[in-house]
Amino acid sequence: MNKEPKGLENLLPYLETHFGLDPDSTVISQFKGGYSNLTFLIRSPAGEYVLRRPPLGLKISKAHDMVREYRVLEALKKAGYSKVPDPIVCCEDENIIGAPFFIMEKVEGLILRNRIPEGMDLNASFFRKLSQNTIDGLLDLHQLELHQSGLSQLGKPEGYVERQVMGWSERYFKSKTDELSEMEAVSDWLKANMPEKENTGFIHNDYKYDNLVLAGAGNPAIKAVLDWEMATVGDPLMDLGTSLAYWAEAEDSDTLKMFNLTYPQGNFTRSEVVAYYASKSPLNLDQILFYYVFGLFKVGVIAQQIYKRFSLGFAEDPRFGALIHAVKACGERALNSIQTNKI
Template identity: 45%
Template sequence: MTDDARTKVAGAREVRDEDAFDVEAVAAWLRAHAKDSAGLEGTPEVRQFSGGASNLTYLLRYSEQDLILRRPPSGKKARGAHDMGREYRIQSHLAPVFPYVPGMVAFCDDESVIGSEFYVMRRLTGPIPRRELPPELDHLSPEQVRSMCTNVIDLLVDLHSVDPAEAGLSDLGKGEGYVGRQVSGWSDRYRKAKTENVGDFEDVTAWLAAHQPADRRICLIHNDFRFDNVVLGESDPTRPAGLLDWEMATLGDPLMDLGGALAYWVQADDDAMFRELRRQPTHVPGMLTRTEVVRYYSERAGLDVTEQQWAFYEVFGLFRLAVICQQIYYRYHHKQTTNPAFKDFWLVTGILEDRCRKIIARADG
């Protein structure tokens, strides 16, 4: 790791008071339980990453290396969410067959250490595209941006090609019937997270229930695939070097994974309201449009999907994103977190509801 890579860690800031933990306790636990305790002497400097809105992510800066700690948020959580052991297991098992996961260091299920489960992993170095391209990538031409974009989509295709049995992850999900379970499950989650200042989405959930297709196939899916979870190569930033944030990975339908990814895909010609939600650089010259992404992925994965068929996956992806935003806002609304970044998430829920309705109207028209 270069000194420059160690010095500049984008998105890392001081730890919020409500998210602080006993650093000495973690350091002592790691020295006793890490697979390799080399370089774990002393107490690390701790910084918190500001990008995530679900699990909490921290930088542990030791004198010789940087590690990453992940733990659940405080407050009410959806049943089955924020399972640190599951997230650790997925990445540990994937490493031999999918070389884009960070190296795992240790998992702690003893909540007496910091008040929750947590796990620690190696930090992958390299630029991460967030709302804008990192400054060091400003030199990329539109052709290079397009190459980066298609290579990132190929990463998703590669993941969907992993044999779950070979990875020892055949038990990760419930298998057939995935689409139906997702429609009913996310509909129920929204009803439980609804607050009085947002719409009910009942027309959207009814349309999804009436138009749900059969599973195309069942494979390993990431379920939170977007640019700010991709680490690009340091020597060649047009190629991905890592994929982060595996908390929602499961066995499911690959087109549902793609639909979830494209819910974040705001392009240059979108309406002004939707452009306000952009959190990744999918608007820059050279980036594929959503239509081009679907076409490219379908060709690479060997899955035919018509524009009419795609409407379901697009609406579902946007609806699921609305539920995620509303679940986060619910925690803020009920004072389970005081993070001011979440105070306007209810507005995002409304914008996404309106977009779902427009796509449904076009599909039914």
């Protein structure tokens, strides 16, 4: 009886050849919970590893480029950024599992999804410290040295904001399935309100609680940051805006709470996130509304793209069928923020 998930039939021989792992005692299982690239746990008596590959049924794009993500991890290690798993091997041979993939170290710890794990007592003090640690981690990333480390070669910061606004707008209309006037109105507003000043730093582009490995329920220290598929050199405030878009508060709709456990008591509010970041960054946050609205729009487009894949039959996860509601919620929240001038 095969133990490996469908599509990974040739992986056990590869692991035996390159890692010396015994096929009879190696078990491969898929991590649940993600919405983008697929992640698998490789468990053997010799140790545990994590494998990353692109989604099924999709032409490989930059956001799903496993070779690039592997090189990002290597560059971050070289830059002295310790909060990443050790990259181990990258395989560009698509004959193994049907797409390029890479294998990295498994970092043990707590990963928080959108609900507190059953039986775990996480109090307000825990979340307060986690909020602070999370923004400190984002600041550390944004202030990394770019040139001697080689990180500068991983992106083109000039014109980054405009490329992002135009690119995500184009992606929305290419993946559009429903008439959502709010998303279209937000797209128009972003194009008309781009800040003139650009900032430069290394950015994660998907920085939120469920991409952090924490020390444990008694200690919200960040051991590692995961999912670097969209990392690049660009404007750090665009990164902050995306994190704010995921930063749901207690009063937000349940739909917006499905991505991040920032709504229990003790967490920073979005305004506190902005104030804390501003207190430790030299960047001007006067136009933070733009970056927040962009973040909401981008999250909405990501949900729209996944929903489109689901509607075409490329993804079977039933969670994906509900993502059209997330698209609508992001559009409504963004438009409301524009109209009220509040995040």
